[in-house]
Amino acid sequence: MRGRSGYGSGAVLQAGGLKRLKKEMSSNAWVVRDEAGLREAVRRLENRPILACDLETTGLDPHRDTVLLVLIGDARLQVAVDARAFDDLRLLKPVLEREGLTVFHNAQFDLKFLKSLNLEVSRPQDTMVLEILLAGGRRVGPRTLKACCERRVGLSLDKAERTSFMNYEGELTDAQITYGLADVLATYHLFLEQTGAIEDAGLGRVARIEGAATDPFAELEYRGIHLDRSSWERLLEEARGAREATLQALRAAVRPVVNPDLFGHVSVNFDSESDLRDLFGRLGYEDLPDLTKATLSRLDHPLATALVEYRVHQKVLSSYGDEFLSHIHPVTGRLHPRFKQLGAATGRCSCEGPNLQSIQGGDRFRGAFSAPNGRMMVTADYSGCELRILAELSKDPAFLRVFQEGGDLHSLVASSMFGKQVSKTENPDLRSRAKAINFGLCYGMGAAGLARQISSSVEEAEDLLDRYFSEYPKVKQWLDMSADVAIGRGYCETMAGRRLYLDDMGDPERRQQIIRQAKNMPIQGTSADITKLAMARVARALRSRGKDAFLVNCVHDELVVETSESDADEVARLVRKEMVSAGEVFLKEVPTVVDVQVARHWAK
DNA sequence: GAGGCACGCGCC
DNA sequence: AAACGGCGCGTGCCTC
Known part of the structure; x- marks a missing residue:
């Protein structure tokens, strides 16, 4: 094979790094610049169970910058593909779409650039995401590849070469290739270390969910959303x-x-x-x-x-x-905010630049997020998601019955609490009180918080909570148990096993705050488990049926999909079906209800 | 002038 | 008596 190279200078792998890496790289690194070389590399890589992958690009924007290098390999073989030597890289498909895992550090970045080359990755994993999962809210330091490797592999990386790729136009240097390959090897070894820790902490299930959601998040960022x-x-x-x-x-x-x-x-x-x-x-x-x-x-x-x-x-x-x-992209004409897959310690994603999760509700502002000509928006949200999770977790029979009956949740709760007919028109004040409690409970609220919320006296609020808990005693039991257990073992967890480690107790005020977190996180975090699984299933279903449709927003319990007009109704049915099925993975005793709207705009 | 904080408020 | 979970972002205001 041509392009065999001997990168063993050690410029990248510093003292204290793994000698193994250096050795692996010096004897097994290949630079591919022609079709024959790429075919041979693919032949040797396409059956590997685990490969690490890293891209070097001229900048950060997949819609304007270009890929210089695709580096991919494992401990036995590493390949550096000079991307500019090829008209397209479709020959790489058998590697990226093989059965095995392809591991990146900050996969969203690389997946977006691969999308710009019309390449998809079948089973991506992200060592940055795994590191955040393992941290479970603990402040263990930066999540850069360098920092993760130092913590977990005892390997020190020299990132000095990184900036050399910015706006780079010349022939790639040995130093640049060595740098890229070192990152691939580092990512590979980091992943192996993390895998053991993930199993030890019971995080396997949530790691699979996150892995399946990584590409949908990349797709979300890459496609963007149109604003009128x-x-x-x-x-x-x-x-x-x-x-x-x-x-x-x-x-x-x-x-x-x-x-x-x-x-x-x-x-x-x-x-x-x-x-x-x-x-x-x-x-x-x-x-x-x-x-x-x-x-x-x-x-x-x-x-x-x-x-x-x-x-x-x-x-x-x-x-x-x-x-x-100013965030409207000059090339695509759309907004491309960043979705941080694990932006919140509970497991929720967050969004910035701009934040599409805090656009005012109602059609006034959301209506301006329109589908381009000939296209439609499907807006789908889980109805009462967190309260259903609370019902499922607590197994309170009366609370479960409320959901099984269907109808307006807050009215039903108010009716059972106060023994009166309640609807949105009859005794609406009782309904709004029940609603305040319903939401507040998910946040670990106490009587004082409730009193503030509904501007009543604390005594009145206590009375309301007493009524509520006498109607749904196991709800209270679960909330208290959740806090006790979490404090006892130092972490709380979601239904998928996602963890949030709790700080040591400080003063009584801090203790109360931790108790509220311990009550809330399993609820909020399970909602995130469900939504991320739903994103994976929706994206997979749209792709497998060849739909010209893709996710354009995720607002915690709501997904927005842009689709061609002709497919809109079918896409809507599909989105509902996949979201319901994701909900039913966790909600066994409570129905999963998804409201779906088809419109020219982001609806609701 | 950059960076960090508190505040207030948009969303779920 | 009793300060409800999770975010991002703009503004003012302080420090360096």
Whole structure:
């Protein structure tokens, strides 16, 4: 084979690194620059059970930057494919689509670039994700490949060469290839170390779920979502007008206590907490606990009223203004936020740049996320997901019955608590109280929190909780047991076995916080287990049926899929079916209900 | 000028 | 008497 190389200089593998790696690399590294070489490499790699893979690219953007090197191998053989020497890399398909695992560090990055080359990976695994799973919320240090290898393999990597790839156009140097191959070997050995630890911690099941969800997350980022810029800008214009009007009201409200400047203007920064505290002080409100909407609403003063309204518009303008629109990609014309697969310690993903998980509800803003011409959006969400999980976990017979009966959950709970007919129209106050408890319980709420939430006295709130728990005693038992067990063993876990290790107890306040986390995490985290499994199943189903459809957003218990118009109804059925099946993997005694909408826009 | 904090608030 | 879980992001304000 051509391109045999002897990279044994040790420039990359520092003292203290594994001599084994150095030896492996010096004798088994191959550079592939032509079709014959690639065919031979593929022949030798396509049956390997575990391969590590790493890409070197000219930058971070798969829609603008290019792949320089595809490096792939295991302890016995490593191949460096000079990507620019090939018109396309379809010859690699048998390797990437083989039965075995293909391991990356930060797989989303590499998978996106592989997508830009029309390559898919059948069974990716991600050592960065596994490292976060193993950490289970503990602060064990950075998750870079270098840091993970130092912690787990006792191997030290020199990352100095990394920046050389940025905007690189010349012939690849030996140093660059050696660097890439060292990363592949490091990833491979890191994965082997992690595998044992994953089994020891009972994390195998959740690791498989995460592995299956990795490509859907990469797809989500790569495809992006379309935003109708002109209708978005209309919303901003409305907000600008409304903010100006409320500013007039604000200035009028403070005029009695503020000296206008030389030009008769009132110069107060209504975004400044200290300015506002000063103003409220002059108006006789000295010791406000905070300046939140809830506190201001109780004041019944023109300044407070106007401030609450001002903030509504200011929030829109600051959240969705120029910075937001600057994220529209110049090449694709779409938003490509980053989805951090394990962004939250509970197992949820998070989203940034911009955050598509905090777009205001309702059609006003979400309606601007439209499908391009000839396409449709399917919006699907799990109905009452966390409460169903609480029912399943607690096995409370009455609570289970509420879900098995179907109908409006909060009304049913309110009816059984208060012994009265309750619906969205009959006794709606009782319904909203039941609703506050339902949600609050998932957060480990106590009587004080409930009292605050529904603006009642603490006694009243205690009474409500007593009623609730006498109706659903095993719910309380489970919540208390969950906290006790978690504190006893130092971690809590989801139904899939995902773990969150709890800090050592500090002061009583901190202890209470940990107890609330221990009650909440199994619920929130199991919801994440379900949604990630659903993402994997939905993506697989869409692909296997050859649908021109893909995920464009994930909002914790909600998936949004863009599809060709002609397939919309079939895709909607498919999305529902796969989401329900994912839910039923965990929810055995409670039905899984998924609401699906088909529209031109992101719905709800 | 960058970085970190507190605050407030959008979502689930 | 009693401060409900998980995020990202904009603003002001402080420090270096």
